Amino acid sequence: MSETPVVPRGQFSISLDDNDNVSAITSSINKLSTEDKESTHPAAAVTAVKPGTSTDLTEKDSKPEPEREVEVRLADLQADPNSPLYSAKTFEELGLHANLLKGVYDMGFTKPSKIQERALPLLLANPPRNMIGQSQSGTGKTAAFVLTMLSRVDYDLNQPQALCLAPSRELARQIMDVIQQMGKYTPMKAVFAIKDSVGKGETIDAHIVVGTPGTVSDLLRKRSLSLRSMKLFVLDEADNMLDQQGLGDQSLRVKNSIPKDCQVVLFSATFPEKVRTFANRFAPQANEIRLKATELTVDGIKQFYMDCKSVEHKVEVLAELYSLMTIGQSIIFVKTRHTAERIAARMTKDGHSVVYLHGKLESEQRDKVMDDFRDGKIKVLITTNVIARGIDIMQVNLVINYDIPTDGNDRPDPETYLHRIGRTGRFGRTGASVNFTHDEESYEKMKAIQDTLGCDIIKVPTDDWEDARKILKKALR
């Protein structure tokens, strides 16, 4: 439906740090170097966003930042070539249909971010080419692939033509919302692939399908979903979706059912080396947009740690933190369901409005928890890695790593760390993350993550609360 720009055939590999305009990049020959420029990040924004209300009655620590200040800071970032939110172009210049532009502007977007400016012309070019796209958390990857889905489908054909898989129910639901909002001026029909989304013997006739690998595989098995007319297959959080210890097999099975000429698009904030090879096989000859290892963290997120004396002391420190500080909305990440429930009980006893969410809750419960948290009815969400990725709630200004993230082999997990802390500091907002360590092992794990990412994690005392409050208050304002 849209007039897509014609980009010369060939495969491009560009760095988000490269500030030349896209047309210059796309007209040059195949792989450009991704490592040819030193990155310079803008100084972190000094004022913090605090849009929500507080968990207690005092307003001593953080007040909602006036929307105007947020707008001014965002405008500054979007005009700074070193920011991932920068773009030299307007949405009009990206070849989008007028109906999509209307949807985008209705959402309050004024200018594209760097990933949107770089990725969209490549994604929309004809003939379609695969894409492996990387950009920091909260920089607008969703809009890049949603606008591509909405541009690629033929609305006169009532068959599924674009499929997006995400690792969690919560993220898939969120992507559905973005599709509905961006596509509201198009005749688009989208369906959320959940267990009972289609009746027995019926088949899906929506243009766009969103789901998790599990639910989509189920629909395929039941022949409720045909992938025959698929033009675009998107994996959000692709490194996670391709991880062979996790969702990789299921994603591959779905991929094997799509037509050979279907455009495959992989997006994530992280692409660790161990999945790169598989990603390149999954999306052959893809245009690539990559970040350097030093570019992964978001400047607006200040990182801290609190060194607790023992596991028991962690609960005390957490309780103290929430009783002394006024915090907008926050997410506390823990390793196990059991810990989530235990901490929730303790904080509830202390009078805080908290909820927990993990994979063993019923779907309806999970939806209600997310809706309540999104609406600001609940201020504190305690959860496992189930929502570590992709969840976008602007008002979250604090993330706590109650347990340091580790992988299946109990090794420090820098990718999960980045995704977890990326639940705050979204699209130019500021936020803070606090890691809890409680022994040498947990400290070493955090240190390993810090070394891998080359970031600063600042110590906050647990024995001088006045000092602790001062340090954190600065980051939360």
Ligand SMILES: Nc1ncnc2c1ncn2[C@@H]1O[C@H](COP(=O)(O)OP(=O)(O)OP(=O)(O)O)[C@@H](O)[C@H]1O
């Ligand atoms: N061009 C834009 N102008 C203003 N806001 C935008 C723009 N693009 C995206 N946003 C907003 O920025 C927020 C973050 O976007 P999004 O969730 O797509 O980030 P992401 O890059 O997918 O992050 P993650 O890696 O955590 O999944 C969303 O609230 C989105 O509506």
